[in-house]
Amino acid sequence: MKWRSARRSSNVEDRRGMPGGGGMKLGLGGIAAVVVIGLLLGKSPMEMLGLVAQVQQQAPAGSQAPSAPVDDEASQFIASILGETEDVWGAVFEASGSRYTPARLVLFSGQVQSACGGATAAVGPFYCPGDQQVYIDLSFFDQMEARLGGGGDFAEAYVIAHEVGHHVQTLTGVSAQVNEIRRRGGNVEGADGPLVRQELQADCYAGLWAHHAQKRHAWLEPGDLEEALATATAIGDDTLQRQGQGQVVPDSFTHGSAEQRVRWFRAGFESGDVRRCDTFAAGAL
Known part of the structure; x- marks a missing residue:
């Protein structure tokens, strides 16, 4: 993937190496916060609790000043992909008579x-x-390749673009609609439920x-598309x-299932039409 031709976004905050990543020590309140994250992200709270580790340093949210991104290849790649999402979604929103507000992306390590x-x-x-921020620990990409059977630069770009897709849903009100169903006690899980529809839309x-x-860069190389589809398959429910x-x-x-995630990614990739998403x-999904 010839990603270096893309504009690099300035909306990247590098917290790698910061103690606790600006985190806090988890007590009962922290456990409750983890459950909230699980609900917001469409994940099982029990799954989230099983992944939690103690955060090393007490610090209020937002108390850490943004640090300048480390100018390594990984941060350059992230900034390039994020910059391209800004340019593409900026054009899509402009075509519909609205304005796109970019998301920020936070790189962190550990917590x-x-x-x-x-x-x-x-x-x-x-x-x-x-x-309205995307959070990524770059070690996930190593695990994605080693344990999940996905990986490669375009697969990593797909993951970033999927999370930015959730930002688009926040801007368009889709996320609020799903949260309202949850707030009213409705069931949002299930193969045909609102959470799956929300996630498949982000894939699209x-x-x-x-x-x-x-179309803008002709940057895909042989095997790149297959990388993304293999990753979509690997992370199917x-x-x-x-x-x-x-x-x-x-x-x-x-x-969504592996087949659904692949099919909806293809729907967006082959059409380039937001209405198809x-x-x-x-x-039927």
């Missing part, structure tokens, strides 16, 4: 504090609607981004459940 609470690297990349948005980025518990339970799906209007 981090967000407006959604404290989180560890084991949670994986996530988007917090409370501060990632594909849409890739479509327009490819059915794939992860089969690996983790030996059986598939569709009623507990939160992100309306998973909430789709009868």
Whole structure:
């Protein structure tokens, strides 16, 4: 993937190496925050609690001043992909008569504090609607390749674009609608539920981004698309459940099956049309 041709975003905050990543020591309140993160991210609270580690340094949220990004290849890649999401979504929003407000992206190592609470690297990349920021520990990409069967630069770009897709959903009000269903006590999980539709839309948005980025830069190389599709397959609910518990339970799906994730990414990638990503209007997923 010839990612160096993209504009580098200035909306990257590098917290790698900062003690606790601006985090806090977890007590009962911290555990409650983890449960909230799980609900916001569409993950099982028990899964989130199982991933939690003690954060090393007490610090109020937002008390750490942003540090200048380390100018290494990893941060350059992240800034380039984020910059391209800004340019693509800026054009998409402008075409509909609105304005795109970019998300910030925080690089961290080990653990981090967000407006959604404290989180560890084991949670994986996530988007917090409370501060409209994407959080990534780059070690996730190593684990993605070693343990999940996905990986490669375009696969990593897909993951970033998926999280930015959740930011788009925040800006368009989709996330608020799903949260309102949850607030009213509605069931949001399940193979045909609102959480799966939200996640599949973010996959479609990632594909849409890739479509327009490819038109702008012709940066995909042989095997790049296959990397992204392999990663989408590896992080499907059915794939992860089969690996983790030996059986598939569709009623507990939160992100969609491998087949669904691949199909909706392709819908965005092949069309480049935001209207093709309306998973909430789709009868069958």
